[in-house]
Amino acid sequence: MKLNADLRAFEGRIGYHFTKPELLNRAVTHASMSSANRDDNQRLEFLGDRVLGLVMAEALLNLDPAATEGQLAPRFNALVRKEACAEVAREIDMGAVLKLGRSEMLSGGRRKQALLGDAIEAIIAAVYLDGGFDESRALILRLWGTRVLQVKQDARDAKTALQEWAQARGLPPPAYVQTDRQGPDHAPVFTITARIESGASAVASAPSKRQAEQAAAKTLLAQLERPS
Template sequence: MKVSSDIKAFMGRLGHEFARPELLLRALTHSSISTPTRPDNQRLEFLGDRVLGLTMAEALFRADKAASEGQLAPRFNALVRKEACADVARQIDLGAVLKLGRSEMLTGGRRKEALLGDAMEAVIAAVYLDAGFEAARDLVLRLWGKRIDSVEEDARDAKTALQEWAQARGQQPPRYDTISREGPDHAPVFTIAARLESGESAEARAGSKRLAEQAAAKALLARMESKE
């Protein structure tokens, strides 16, 4: 199969030369451009998520032999969540080779967190099918690199951590309000306020509601803990 120069360059950034490059092309194909003869990457995303999960679970299990399940679980979640996958995708400029339909192209699909994260998982599955689990595991460990060693001791989801803090003090769960939405449709910026029943609040800005809520929760939790 003839491979284009941009795909060859991506293989170089990825660090894996495909014996079956059609697997990589499928991993890079979004549903917005798929056809009956050109399937999208959703099935590969499903498989890649499991390969990534097993790799990370094993790496964390081996890295800290004294850690409890309660300590390992949040670290695991921090490393496999969509934001982490999208961050790795940006590291290797995966967005440049995504195969997208016109609508996704016009709305900035190459930069969207969800699309990048899904495609990264699909690429992991493509490597797994092309060369086996060891090759996929080595790829993940290399690309995630220092993220594994530096994952926070307590990497709980910030919204969950803030909710637990509030409930432990007899308060209702935090509320998240959208203060503003700015910028074009393909690159919006959200300002979100996290509010506690006690009246304390903190705001944060990000390119998605989810990220802005997380950042606001983290800021508010840090403020409340500093007062104790």
Template sequence: MKLSAEIKAFEGRLGHRFSRPELLLRALTHSSISTPTRPDNQRLEFLGDRVLGLVMAEALFLADKAASEGQMAPRFNALVRKETCADIARQIDLGAVLKLGRSEMMSGGRRKMALLGDAMEAVIAAVYLDAGFEAARDLVLRLWAERLKTVEEDARDPKTALQEWAQARGLPPPSYEITARQGPDHAPKFTIEVRLENGAHESAQAGSKRQGEMAAAKALLARLEERI
């Protein structure tokens, strides 16, 4: 099977040349353009999620032999969550080679976090099926290398940390409010404000409510900790 120049370039960015290129093509095919003879990437996504999980669990287990399960769990979640997978996909410009239906393409599908994260997991599965677990592990560890270095910081859930900060001082949990929404439906931007009963507050903007709340909580925590 002959691959296009764009997909060959993607293989280079990925760092894996497929002996079974049909696996890569399937991993890049969204359900919006699938047909009975051109299956989508959903089954591969299911498998890739499990391969990624095993690689990350093993990496964390080996990296810190003194870490408890309670310490490893939030690190693991930070490494395998959909937002992280989407960020890795953006680093290798996976969106440029996604195969999408016209409506999905017109609505900005190449930039959507969910689509990118799913496709990244599917690509991991494609590498696993093409060359085995060692190849998939090497791929994941290489692409996630920087994330593994900063996982302790990423694993600290700022919403939970802010709530604990408030409770330790006898305050009720922080409140979150959407103060503005901009952009088209396919690429919205939410401005989220977090506020404590003592009057402390911060705002942040992000592409989803959850990310906005996390960013606002992180900003407020940073300001509060500067006062300590």
């Protein structure tokens, strides 16, 4: 089969040309568009998740040979979680080439975090099946870019770091309060306030509560650790 112009352009964005274009076509087909004659990307997503995990585990081990399992686990989770996958998908405009059913399109499916995260995993699997493990590894490391190095430098997630800061000073764990929510159901923006018992607080907004909490914690921790 031949790819349309949008998918050929997408190949350029990810830096990989498919010898079996039907794999790419399947990888961008959401379950809402599946039929007896059209496969969706769910099985590819299942495989891609495992390939991504193996590549990231290998990359983290090679990057920091002295790291313990306890240090590696949160770094790994930060790289493979749906938020990270969706962020990568947005950078290559994954949403523009997704094949969605009408109801999914009308509900903003091209921007949904879970859908984008699943789709990039399906792309990884399609490359793996088309070109083998080395090609899929190269694709992942290319698309994730500096994130692998950055996650070593920012090894602890911000909420954990803030909680450790509070505990070290005899304070109870920080509180996270949702203070606002805007936007439609398919594209919400949450505003979270992070606060410690001493009264210090910080506010952040993001497309998910978890992201907003992490951002607020990071901002508050930076304030607390700033030299007076």
